[in-house]
Amino acid sequence: MRVSQHSSRQGSARHNDRDFDVSKSEHIDASRTDGNVTWQMSEYSDMSFAQAELAYYSAAYKAGLDARNTRYIGYGHAERCRSAEDLYRGEKTKPEELILQIGRHGDADGVTVDSFRACLDDYVDWLNAWNAEHGNPMQVLNWAIHTDEASVHCHLRRVWNAPDQDGNILPAQNKALERAGVPLPFPDKKEGRYNNRKMSFDAMAREKWQEIVIAHGFQIETEPISGDVRHLPIDDYRREQSAKVLEENQALKAENRELREEIERIKRIQQQKPEDIITRNSNAYAVELMKEDNPERFAGGVYQGKKWADRKAEKARNDRIKGIEKD
Numbered sequence: 001m002r003v004s005q006h007s008s009r010q011g012s013a014r015h016n017d018r019d020f021d022v023s024k025s026e027h028i029d030a031s032r033t034d035g036n037v038t039w040q041m042s043e044y045s046d047m048s049f050a051q052a053e054l055a056y057y058s059a060a061y062k063a064g065l066d067a068r069n070t071r072y073i074g075y076g077h078a079e080r081c082r083s084a085e086d087l088y089r090g091e092k093t094k095p096e097e098l099i100l101q102i103g104r105h106g107d108a109d110g111v112t113v114d115s116f117r118a119c120l121d122d123y124v125d126w127l128n129a130w131n132a133e134h135g136n137p138m139q140v141l142n143w144a145i146h147t148d149e150a151s152v153h154c155h156l157r158r159v160w161n162a163p164d165q166d167g168n169i170l171p172a173q174n175k176a177l178e179r180a181g182v183p184l185p186f187p188d189k190k191e192g193r194y195n196n197r198k199m200s201f202d203a204m205a206r207e208k209w210q211e212i213v214i215a216h217g218f219q220i221e222t223e224p225i226s227g228d229v230r231h232l233p234i235d236d237y238r239r240e241q242s243a244k245v246l247e248e249n250q251a252l253k254a255e256n257r258e259l260r261e262e263i264e265r266i267k268r269i270q271q272q273k274p275e276d277i278i279t280r281n282s283n284a285y286a287v288e289l290m291k292e293d294n295p296e297r298f299a300g301g302v303y304q305g306k307k308w309a310d311r312k313a314e315k316a317r318n319d320r321i322k323g324i325e326k327d
Contacts, residue, residue, distance in 0.1 A: 001103040002221050003213050005206045011097025013049035016144040016155040032148035035113060040142035049142050053095055053157070056141060058084040060161070064168035093171040095141055096160070101153040102213055102220075115216065116152045117145060122212045124156075127205075137161060137176035177201060 014020055017038055022030045044052030061084055069081040087093045100120065102111045124143070131138050143156040162175035177197035185203075186195045210222055 001219065003103075003210055003218075004101045005098065005202070005209050007096055007098045007202060009091065009094050009096055011095070011099075011155060011157065013053055013095070013142070013157065016097075016142070016146075016157070017049040019048045019050065022148070027149055029148045035147040037113070037117060037145040037147075038142065039144075049144075049157070053141050054085060054088050056139070056159075057088045060139070061087060061168075061170055064164050064166070064170040067166050067168055068164070068170075087171060092173070093159075095157045096173070098156040098158065099153060100156065100209060101151065102218060104151055110218070111152055113145065113147050113152060115218075116154070119209075119212050119216050120145065120154055122215075123209055126208055126212070134180035134182075137180040173198065 018028075018033055018036065022028045022033055038049075040047075040049060040052050041056065044055055047055060065082060065084060065087070072078060072080040082090075088095075100123065102116060102119065120143075124140070127138075127140070131140075138158050138160050141157045141159060143154055145152065145154045159171050160173040160176040161169045162172040162179055164170050164172075174197065182197040182201050184191055184195055184197060185199050189195050191197075210220065213220055
C-alpha cells in the first residue's frame with residue numbers, strides 16, 4: 001500500500017463540500033455522503049466553501065488590491081486593475097488544492113474514516129506548526145474528507161501569501177516560500193520549472209505525510225515506482241530532475257547549434273556580391289535552393305545558364321523527335 005500527496009490549482013471548492021446535486025455524479029455514492037467530514041475557517045462557517053474562499057480573498061487582499069489599482073490608474077493603465085474575484089480565478093493566484101490519500105481502491109484495507117482522520121489531524125497540526133514557525137506564509141482555507149468515493153481521501157485548499165511593496169499581503173506563492181526560507185532543490189542552479197521552492201516544500205511535506213501514516217501503524221511502501229516521480233524522496237527527486245534538466249539542456253544546445261548554423265548561412269547569402277545573384281530573382285533564399293538542386297550551374301559562385309546556341313540546338317533536336325513521332 002502506498003500513500004499519495006498531490007497539489008495543483010485544478011480543484012473545485014464546490015466538489016469538495018458537495019455543493020451540487022451528487023445524485024448526478026457517477027463516481028459518488030450519495031448514500032455515503034453524510035459520512036464526509038469538512039472544516040473551514042470559523043468566520044465563514046455559515047457559507048459554502050466557494051463563498052467562503054471568495055469572502056476571504058475580498059477581505060484579505062482588499063488593501064493590496066486598492067493600492068495596486070490606484071497606482072495603475074495613476075499610470076494611465078486602468079485596464080490592469082483587478083478585483084478580488086479576478087485573483088480568486090487567476091491561474092497563478094487561485095487557491096491551491098492538496099489531495100491526501102492512504103492506499104487506493106482495492107488496497108486500502110484497514111483505512112477507516114477514523115484512522116484517516118487521525119492521520120490528517122496530525123498532518124494539519126504539523127502544517128500549522130511549520131506555518132507559524134516560518135512567518136505564516138500560507139492560509140489553509142478548508143478541507144474535506146470524502147468517504148463517498150472509491151477510497152477515503154482528503155482535499156485541502158490553501159493560498160500562499162506575501163507582502164507587496166506597501167506591506168499589504170497578496171497571493172504570491174514563490175515569494176511566500178522564499179520569505180519562509182524554503183531552499184531551491186538545486187541552490188547552485190537557476191530557479192525555474194524544474195528547480196523551484198515549491199518542489200522542496202512538497203518533497204518535505206510528502207515525507208512528513210509518510211512518517212505520520214507509518215506512525216499510525218500502517219504498512220506502506222516508500223520506494224518510488226519506476227518512472228513515477230510523484231513520491232520521490234528529496235534526494236532521489238533532485239537526482240531525477242537533474243538528469244531531466246541535463247537531457248533538456250543537451251537538446252537545447254543541439255537546437256541552438258542548428259539555429260546558429262542557419263543564421264550563418266543566411267548571413268553568407270546576404271553578403272554575396274550583386275553579380276553573384278540572379279538579377280531576375282532577388283530572393284536570396286530561392287537562389288540557395290537552386291544552388292542545392294543544380295550545383296553544376298553555380299560553378300565559381302556565378303550562375304551558369306544555358307548558352308543561346310545550346311538552347312537552339314536543343315530545340316532543333318526536340319523538333320526532329322516530334323517529327324519522327326508524327327510519322
